[in-house]
Amino acid sequence: MKSELVRQYASQGRYGAGVEVETFDKPRNTIDLRIIIDEGKSAxxxxxxxxxxxxxxxxxxxxxxxxxxxxxxxxxxxxxxxxxxxxxxxxxxxxxxxxxxxxxxxxxxxxxxxxxxxxxxxxxxxxxxEGEKYTIDEVNIIGDLPIDENLYQPILDTLNGELYSQAQITQIEEYFKNLLGNEGYTFAEVEVLLRYKMMMN
Missing domain, CATH: 3.10.20.310 (membrane protein fhac)
Incomplete structure (x- = not known):
């Protein structure tokens, strides 16, 4: 118990925290515990x-x-x-x-x-x-989508030649999930697969 409490305080940056555990015997083979904690200051x-x-x-x-x-x-x-x-x-x-x-x-x-x-x-x-920087060369849809192409293709077209951004890709994944959800596919999964091609400087 003592070492675990000290570890928990250390994870919060309180490396100077002190923990003392005192035990007191009680009747019927029971004990009372008193835990004295000095939190100290955060490092x-x-x-x-x-x-x-x-x-x-x-x-x-x-x-x-x-x-x-x-x-x-x-x-x-x-x-x-x-x-x-x-x-x-x-x-x-x-x-x-x-x-x-x-x-x-x-x-x-x-x-x-x-x-x-x-x-x-x-x-x-x-x-x-750091690695190399990548741009998006092309975007392809794999599988048949029960969605009007006009609802998503213009968005995908804007990605061609753009710098890759994980935040943007995540937004597009959510957009497709919402489109499929509106068509009744509540638990549809959307996965983005990447094929790497080194960008020449």
Whole structure:
């Protein structure tokens, strides 16, 4: 119990949290538990570094994250307080940043989170591979759709030659699901399959 509580507090950036568990014997082979918790202060993010980026600047990438290094406004947003959950969300934010700009082969190679000796400061380093940028060459529909082509083909035509954007593709998936839902296909599945062709510079 004690180690699990300490782990939970650590995931919230409270590395200085202290937990003490006291037991008191009671009649009929029962005990009372007293849990004493000192939450301590949340560790603050001292630095966030991204390694491997050459297309986008450090500032552009850091702006896409919810976590941030300390600044004059941190006391209002608490953005410089470390949280494992927020970091996991920022990993997804960084991936979305690249996917929405055509970098389909982006990948997070490694991530390192280190803590200062006094357990007050956190240092985050992310190593990434940006990959190449992709545009949409053509869009094809596989399967027979019980929908008027005029309701979707003009939208698909606008994608040709456009920079790939995951957010846009997700919107189109939802659009098709809604169209099929209106035709009575409530549980219709729409899947986008990608075939890669390297864009020549």
């Amino acid at each position: 603050k993010i001292k630095s966030i570094k991204v390694i491997g980026n050459s297309i986008f600047s450090d500032d552009e990438l850091l702006d896409a994250l919810e976590l941030s290094e300390g600044n004059w406004f941190s006391f209002l947003s608490n953005s410089n307080k470390y949280s494992k959950e927020t970091l996991e969300g920022d990993i997804e934010n960084l991936e979305s940043f690249y996917l929405d700009r055509g970098y389909l082969k982006y990948s997070l190679e490694s991530i390192q989170v280190s803590i200062s000796q006094d357990r007050k400061d956190v240092f985050i380093t992310m190593s990434i591979l």
